[in-house]
Amino acid sequence: MPKEHLNPPRGTRDFFPEDMLFRNWLFERFKETSRLFGFQEVDAPVLESAELFTRKAGEEIVEQLYHFEIHDRHLALRPEFTPSLARMVSNRAGSIRFPLKWFSIPQCWRYERMTRGRRREHYQWNCDIWGEASEVAEAELIAMIFHCISEMGIPKNVVRLRLNNRALLEETLRAGVLAKTPEAFEPLCVIIDKLDKIGKEAVIEQLCAPEGPVRISRASSQETVDLLSVKTLKEASQNAPPNSSAIESLKKLFSLLEAYGISDRVDFDASVVRGLAYYTGIVFEAFDTAGNLRAICGGGRYDKLLETLGGPSTPAVGFGFGDAVIAELLKEHKLLPEISRNVDAFVLALGKEEQQSAVKLANRLRAEGNAVELALAPMRVRKALQEADRAGASTLYVIGPEERDRGVARARSLESQDEWEVHL
Amino acid sequence: MPKEHLNPPRGTRDFFPEDMLFRNWLFERFKETSRLFGFQEVDAPVLESAELFTRKAGEEIVEQLYHFEIHDRHLALRPEFTPSLARMVSNRAGSIRFPLKWFSIPQCWRYERMTRGRRREHYQWNCDIWGEASEVAEAELIAMIFHCISEMGIPKNVVRLRLNNRALLEETLRAGVLAKTPEAFEPLCVIIDKLDKIGKEAVIEQLCAPEGPVRISRASSQETVDLLSVKTLKEASQNAPPNSSAIESLKKLFSLLEAYGISDRVDFDASVVRGLAYYTGIVFEAFDTAGNLRAICGGGRYDKLLETLGGPSTPAVGFGFGDAVIAELLKEHKLLPEISRNVDAFVLALGKEEQQSAVKLANRLRAEGNAVELALAPMRVRKALQEADRAGASTLYVIGPEERDRGVARARSLESQDEWEVHL
Secondary structure, three states, rough: OOOOOOOOOOOOOOHHHHHHHHHHHHHHHHHHHHOOOOOOOOOOOOEHHHHHHOOOOOHHHHHHOOOHHHHHEEEEEOOOOHHHHHHHHHHOOOOOOOOEEEEEEOEEEOOOOOOOOOEEEEEEEEEEEEEOOOHHHHHHOOOOOOOHHHHOOOOOOHHEEEEEEEHHHHHHHOOOOOOOHHHHHOOOOHOOOOOOHOOOHHHHHHOOOOOOOOOOHHHHHHHHHHHOOOOOOHHHHOOOOOHHHHHHHHHHHHHHHOOOHHHHHEEOOOOOOOOOOOOOOEEEEEEEEEOOOOOOOOEEEEOOOOOOOOOOOOOOOEEEEEEEEHHHHHOOOOOOOOOOOOOOOEEOOOOHHHHHHHHHHHHHHHHOOOEEEEEOOOOOOHHHHHHHHHHHOOOEEEHHHHHHHHHHEEEEOOOOOOOOOEOO | OHHHHHHHHHHHHEEEEEEEHHHHHHHHHHHHHHHHHOOEEEEOOEEEEEEEEEEOOOOHHOOEEEEEEEOOOEEEEOOOOOHHHHHHHHOEEEEOOEEEEEEEEEEEEOOOOOOOOOOOEEEEEEEEEEEEOOHHHHHHHHHHHHHHHOOOOHHHEEEEEEEEHHHHHHHHHHOOOOOOOHHHHHHHHHOOOOOHHHHHHHHHHHHOOOOOOOOOOOOHHHHHHHHHHOOOOOHHHHHHOOHHHHHHHHHHHHHHHHHHOOHHHEEEEEEEEOOOOOOOOEEEEEEEEEOOOOOOOOEEOOOOHHHOOOOOOOOEEEEEEEEOHHHHHHHHOOOOOOOOOOOOEEEEEEEHHHHHHHHHHHHHHHOOOEEEEEEOOOOOEEEHHHHHHHHOOOOOEEEHHHHHHEEEEEEEEEEOOOEEEEOO
16 A cells, blocks of 8 residues: 555644544633533535535635536535535425524635645534524623633633624615625625735735626725725724614624623624625624734624525524644644543553453452453553553552452552552 | 434434433443453544455445545445454554553444444444454453443343354364365355344355355255354363364353452353454454344454554454444333433523623632523523423522622522522
8 A cells, every 4th residue: 555545635634633623622712612502403414515615706715626526416625514404404494493593614625736734624513593583692702712711711802802893884785885796795805805815915816807707997996895894893984884883783782792792802893794605684793802813713693595495584603713723822832722631540450360350350349330440461560650650640559369269459649659558 | 404404414413412311311321331441542533444344255344335535535434343352453563562452432334224223323332452463462351242222221131242263263263174275264254144134044055155155065065054053062072173272262261250259241252253254363353142133242352453554463353333223222122321411500580680790609609610501591489490391400599689689699409398598
C-alpha cells in the first residue's frame, strides 16, 4: 500500500485519544449549553442529494461541494446543516409543533484547494429556532454563543459579536440602486460578504462586472460599499427610510440583549451580511477582539428557506459554530483544557496463575462503577506503577502467588502511597 | 425541488429528537462500558482512500463499497472501521505504546441493493486491543459485550455468543484439502461465512466452482462443510491434529470466560468464521437465542492486518457492534427505554412588556444549571402548562404585569401543583 494512504485523505483528520478528549470536551460544552437553553438534539445523513445544496447565488459553499455520481444518483457530503434541517422540518410539516429549538453537531465537508491551516471537514455546532418571528429567537441564540464561550473559560473581553440586518441593506438598495433588479440582492450579499477578504476595490469590480450576477454601475457599486462602513445604529437609522422596520428590529434585539447582560459585547456593523444567499433578516458573526482569526461562529434569520423547498412560509433563525477557529483561539490564549483519562484502578496479576483472580477483582471493581485497566500480561510492579500513573489511575491492585493463596490483593494508593489489602 | 429530495437518500436516516434520544442512550451504554474497561476513544474520517478497503478476497463488504472519483482521487465512505484503525496505528508505529485499547462509534456505509429493513449506513461500536497475543484480550472484549448488553436491561438468557478459532479450521484444511493451495483459505472463509444465509448446497457449489477462488473437489467441499457442523470443543479436539495450539487457545479462553462469569453464555461453534478475510484466530458472534435476528455483533483476532499495510507484525483483536440489530432486539423484548427531554423549568412572560423580566429569570435559572425553556412569545397560562408538561419541566414560572411591578415571578410545581413566588 502506498505510504500516502497511511495518512487520512488530504484536509481530513484522525482523532487519536488525546484529540478525542479535546473533541469530546468541546462537544460537551456545546451540548450542555444546548441543554440549558432547552434545545433538542437532531442529526441527518452526512450524505444528501446534491440538489439539496445547489443554489444559483454563486456561493462559495456551493462551488466547493463534495459531490459525485453513484448508480445514477447525484449525491454530496453536506457542506452545512441548515438545508438538511429545512428538509426535516418540511418532511414533518403538519405534525411538527412550533416553535422548535433544535441543535446538532454535524461533520460538514467542503472541497477546496488546500491552503495552510484549512481543512476540508469540520464539525459545526448548529442551533436553530423555527416558528418564531420575533427577535427573542435571535437573542436566545446570541446568549447561547456567549454562554458557551464563557463555559470554555474564555474571558469576557476576548470575543465580540457583530450584527446587522440584511433587511436594512435590502430596503435601502431596493429604494435605490437595485430598484429595477431586486433579484440581484442575494448575489450582491454573497459578493459583499468577501469585503474583509478581498478588499473594497475587488468588491466594487465584482458588483459592476458586466458578466457578473449583479451588474450595477460603478457609482452604484461605490455607493453600496460606502453603506457598509456604518458602525453605529444611530448613523444607520439616519440612512434608513423613516419608520424602518429593519432598524426597529435591531433596536428590539439590542434591548433584549441588555436583559441578557450581553449588549456590551455586541456591535452593530453594516458590513456583516454573511456569505449564504438564504439569509433574510438579522445576521451576526462572532470574532476574537484581537482580530487574528476568522469568524468563530455566524448565523442569521432565514425566513424564506422552507418556501424554496416547497414548504409553508416559516420564520427561522440559527447559527453555526465550528470546531476549528475556537480551538485556535483557546490555544492562542493558553486555555486548552488539560483532560486526563480518568482510569480509577489498575489491576495486575504477577503471573499467569493469578490472571483469573485479577479478572475477578476487575469484574467486581467495574460492577461498582470503577474504570479499570486490567493488565493483559504479567509485568513487574515497578512497570505497573508507571503504567498506572500514565493511565491516571488512583489505585494499583497487585495479585502475586502469596496474595492468591491468601485470597487477597495488595492495593496501593498512587496519591498517598498508602498500602492495604482487599479480600477477593 | 422534487418531493423525493425531501427524504434522506435511500437507505439513510434522519434523526428527529426522539430518534436522537435513543441514539444517545445507546451510545452512552457503549461509552460507559468502554470507560469501565479502560478503553480510550478515537475516530477517523468517514471518507478514506478507497484503496484502504479494497482487498482481493471477494468479500461482500468490498463489493458494496460506496466509492467514487473526485479530482483524480479514488475515495470511499468507510464500510468498517478496522482498516482506518490499522492505518492510525501504522502511522504512529514507533511512538505508540502497546497494548492499546481503543474504541470508537463510527458511522459506516455499504451500498447494497435495498431489501426490507436493511440500511446503507449504520453506527458501529468498535473495540480493539492491539499488542496483546494472549486470550486475555479476547476475554476482555467478550466480557465488554455482555456487560453492555446487561446495562441495556437485556436479561441473561436472551443473547448467546458463538465462538470458534479460524486457526483450527486452517490447520485442519492445510493438512488436508488445502495442502497444495493454502492461499485459498481466506476466500474459503468468506464463502463458508454465508452458510446460514445460502445453505450447505450453495456453499459446496461455490467452493468447488471451477471459476471460483477456492476450486477444491466436490468431495473436499463436502468434507469442509461437514467440519463446520461440530458444536463442542471436545469433538473439535478429536478432529484436530494432536497438541493443536488452536484447541489450546480455545480452552484457555473458555477458562478465562469462567473467571468473568460468562462461560455459560458462550458456545463453541465450528461454523463461525466471519466474512472478513483478515481474521486469523479466535472469531465470535453474538446472537439472540430465539434466532430471529442477524448477528448482534461480531469480531475476532486479526494478527496480520498491520503487516498487509506495511507495518510491523502486531497482534490485534476487536469487535464491531452495530446500532441496528440491537435496536430490533430491544424493541422485540419491549425494552426500548423511555427517555424524556428533562427540561427543568418553563418560563413565561404573559405580555411583551414582561419579556425582559422573563429573560433575566431564565438567565439566573440557567446559571444555576437548570435547563430552561423560555417561551419565545406570550401565551395563556393554560397553554403554558401544557407546553411545560410536554417538555417534561418540573416548574412553570409566570410573569404578568402585576408580578413585574412587584419584582417577582409566580412559580408552580407541575408535580405537586404547589405555588410560590420567587424574587427577580
